[in-house]
Amino acid sequence: MRALDLGELGFEHGAHLLVRHALSDLAPGDELAVTGTDPALPVHLAAWCRTEGHRFTPPEDPPTTRLRGRIVRGRADLDRWAGAERAGAPAPGGIVRRPDPRWGLAARGALVEPGGPALGADLADRDVVWADIAPRLYAHAASAQWDPATAVPWDAAFAIPAEVERAVVQVMTYLVENEQAALVVPARLLARVHPHFREVLQLLAVQAADEARHVEVFARRALLRGGEMGTSSAGGRASLATLLAEPDFSLASFLLSVLGEGAFLDLLSFLDRHAPDPVTRAAVRLARRDEARHVAFGVAHLEHRAKLDPALRGRLRGAVERRHDALRDTAGLNADVFDALVVLAAGEWTPAAIASGHRAVRRLREGMDEGRRHRLERLGFPPDEAAELSALHTRNFM
């Protein structure tokens, strides 16, 4: 018979750890003799064994012995883990194609006790949500976080004409609206992804956090000079509403990240180039860096999907066409936003400057179209089809 001496240690101070450790080396039915001097030990040993499914026999003549009892090892702890399985392996290489919904929130690679409730995560297929670049992108995203309070020179001195300030405020108002859509879309998707694909969850979470910061800095810049926010058009909001309505992970990622945020890369570069003050410039530059990462994940994910599923391109095309049809009778880009972009690029209120600003906005649109076509071609669309689809993209940019 094995023996365990607990010394002065009682169950109120953790004796169960030593008892459990000693029992773990025994087979069910084996006996463990326990000695110890804690006065409550006989009471607590018996109560603990009853709860844990072990049998306990007190000594026949307690006053004459240090023996406090014998435990016959039960098997409940072994039975609990009898059908346990590993939830894949911890590294991204250990991801399984279809994780069990009952693994739920267990860490990847954890030993999972069977019998838990199934998690209602409907995005639970590696081929639907995964991209090999996700872990690297997440690591990069985590290291590239910036503090809105200090990353933007909020106190920088500058003087700009009232009309230009109004244009900045209008563009910022528009950006806040779009960034809010870009926050909600990944946040909604992330709650549907099986946590087995945790790097995708992490990436979507950081993406949502990125957008939260963008919302903050754009709203703060809009109000920096104490004015009111600009306008929000029905057409612009209709365009964003169609983004929120897309339930398919790949299609939502395509519409938001590849097409919408892709266009925003050009818009934010444009604003960086034409920013009339250092605060606006810093805000759009920081946002652009984040958006580039979102686009990279979207493109990588869809490249991965397109390789596995030749029918994907047809569905992507369908999504663009459906969205185009849904927005056919809306006004597209808020006219106030268009005008504000012209004024920003013009920089002053003269005919020549306005003409130059107008040309710059036209070039911006051409640049957006070019970028879209390029990204569509990376996903395997032939050039003519890429051009056709790019032309169907929402006039609201996002």
Add this chain to the structure above:
Amino acid sequence: MLLMGAVAYDPKVVTIWTGFRAWLAARGFAFDFVLYSNYERQVEDLALGRIHAAWNSPLAWIRARRLAEARGRRVRPLVMRDTDRDLTSVIVVREGSPVTSVGDLRGATVAVGAVDSPQATLLPLSHLRTHGLVPGTDVDVRRFDTGVGLHGDHVGGERDAARALASGEVAAACMVDANHLLFGTEGVLPPGGTRVLAQTPPYDHCNLTVSDSVPERAAERFAGLLLSMSFADPDARPLLDLEGLKAWEDGRDDGYAALERAVDETGFYDADGRVTARGYTP
């Protein structure tokens, strides 16, 4: 259809017996349950044949047996949990207390659980009697009546008794052995800050009582299914975890003698199972 009564001492009772009903139904056994707000009505309905079986506290078992026998009927413990066997109750004092024997409690105040708690009131007070102390005469009894009618299933009374001990309001407190460990772990009692003054001999706790209105074959099939529940089965394990057992055991009726004696000493029920306890209003 076997109809069983259970007392709703906690919302989880619904989860537990709904789970058992589904588990039994999946094995072709028709089972349903009715919930009672207290054990007295449950055992009365068992005696009247309104239900076939009852998940009974030890005190309810005693009354069920007395009521049945008074009518010339028979009830028996069909199964019980492994955790229902060989419990003990303890009378504890603070570590530095001058009380070193049960006799030293003469004239002192002892905290107990609810009036109808076997483990925290009836059995430990009976244990005092065996040491020559008559509760209410030789010792003052401070009762913590939480969940009266639930026969001590509600842990609140026992916990309040322990708190009264920790705060110095009483000289000693009574509780089941496992709760002494629990209260020490929770910090309700300071770990290592109390001393076990006395411990009752082992007794049995709850059992699943069936009446002779259930055909023998149905009772045996019911027992057989419950006894077959394995802790290794992921479908059964959550139910066993909730109900607080690792395995069902055969029912036995020889672990209730001490409580029978306590019931008679206090006149809690009479020999025919009538409620005769004074001030007991479940």
